[in-house]
Amino acid sequence: xxxxxxxxxxxxxxxxxxxxxxxxxxxxxxxxxxxxxxxxxxxxxxxxxxxxxxxxxxxxxxxxxxxxxxxxxxxxxxxxxxxxxxxxxxxxxxxxxxxxxxxxxxxxxxxxxxxxxxxxxxxxxxxxxxxxxxxxxxxxxxxxxxxxxxxxxxxxxxxxxxxxxxxxxxxxxxxxxxxxxxxxxxxxxxxxxxxxxxxxxxxxxxxxxxxxxxxxxxxxxxxxxxxxxxxxxxxxxxxxxxxxxxxxxxxxxxxxxxxxxxxxxxxxxxxxxxxxxxxxxxxxxxxxxxxxxxxxxxxxxxxxxxxxxxxxxxxxx
Numbered sequence: 205x206x207x208x209x210x211x212x213x214x215x216x217x218x219x220x221x222x223x224x225x226x227x228x229x230x231x232x233x234x235x236x237x238x239x240x241x242x243x244x245x246x247x248x249x250x251x252x253x254x255x256x257x258x259x260x261x262x263x264x265x266x267x268x269x270x271x272x273x274x275x276x277x278x279x280x281x282x283x284x285x286x287x288x289x290x291x292x293x294x295x296x297x298x299x300x301x302x303x304x305x306x307x308x309x310x311x312x313x314x315x316x317x318x319x320x321x322x323x324x325x326x327x328x329x330x331x332x333x334x335x336x337x338x339x340x341x342x343x344x345x346x347x348x349x350x351x352x353x354x355x356x357x358x359x360x361x362x363x364x365x366x367x368x369x370x371x372x373x374x375x376x377x378x379x380x381x382x383x384x385x386x387x388x389x390x391x392x393x394x395x396x397x398x399x400x401x402x403x404x405x406x407x408x409x410x411x412x413x414x415x416x417x418x419x420x421x422x423x424x425x426x427x428x429x430x431x432x433x434x435x436x437x438x439x440x441x442x443x444x445x446x447x448x449x450x451x452x453x454x455x456x457x458x459x460x461x462x463x464x465x466x467x468x469x470x471x472x473x474x475x476x477x478x479x480x481x482x483x484x485x486x487x488x489x490x491x492x493x494x495x496x497x498x499x500x501x502x503x504x505x506x507x508x509x510x511x512x513x514x515x516x517x518x519x520x521x
Contacts, residue, residue, distance in 0.1 A: 234296050236263045237275070241293045244282045319348040322508045323370040325361040326353060328449065329424020330374055330495065333392070333470045338519045342512065349508065358429060365500055372509030373498045376426035376468060377433070384498035387513055390520040391494050393471050394427065394487040397454065397478065398464040409486045416440050419463030422447040423454045426468040430493050437490055455479050468493065472520050
């Protein structure tokens with residue numbers, strides 16, 4: 205893709221790299237150069253761009269030939285930008301940022317004109333992790349979209365989305381292997397609540413092996429399914445005497461020595477205030493726990509679900 209950057213160059217100082225030389229820049233060439241400049245290594249840039257090192261090298265060499273200047277000094281430790289390379293980077297960085305700002309503005313204008321009903325189904329317990337602030341700000345930003353959130357068990361959520369009865373589903377899990385289109389929205393943290401005199405209270409962090417044999421009290425779906433997955437990985441079964449939704453009941457159960465309670469937290473929100481005598485110990489998951497947004501691409505209103513997924517990902521970034 206070629207970008208006409210004549211207007212941009214009129215307000216960007218490109219040093220000794222002239223406007224005529226940068227009049228029509230290939231977008232891929234621009235992105236590749238910026239990535240190589242920031243990584244200072246062809247191999248690392250190739251990793252980030254998912255292309256071969258040979259291809260990246262050819263792109264940079266052609267760019268230098270087109271401009272008639274040397275952009276990098278090649279050394280055994282990596283690439284060192286020349287003065288012209290520094291100026292080219294500053295110029296292209298501003299141009300690419302301006303281009304992305306333009307795309308974002310056009311997308312925002314188009315989205316704000318969207319109308320319709322957006323039904324979102326979530327695992328039980330996720331609403332309190334993701335709401336209310338993102339929900340309120342979304343409805344303020346897109347007042348023409350009627351947003352509705354409903355909690356169900358994860359299996360029901362997938363069924364509802366699969367049957368086109370909801371535009372988007374949100375689930376907390378350590379990996380995604382379904383046929384839905386999906387994206388990560390938020391990485392979650394896990395802690396374990398227990399009495400301050402519990403034998404595990406002396407540990408700095410806990411792992412799934414520490415939970416084997418312990419009576420576990422669950423609140424909501426996110427910790428329930430994620431801990432089950434961890435126990436499956438080590439070929440063990442969790443001891444779950446209690447599964448409830450109210451945190452106050454969880455605290456009471458802990459105080460009565462009925463067990464310890466894994467709890468999933470949103471790191472972007474303030475952690476709940478714990479009652480006296482109860483502490484939380486960080487839990488180290490085998491694999492990262494994320495909230496995944498998923499939608500059915502062939503659904504007539506899939507764009508609304510994807511829009512809300514993108515919004516949440518940006519909100520929590």
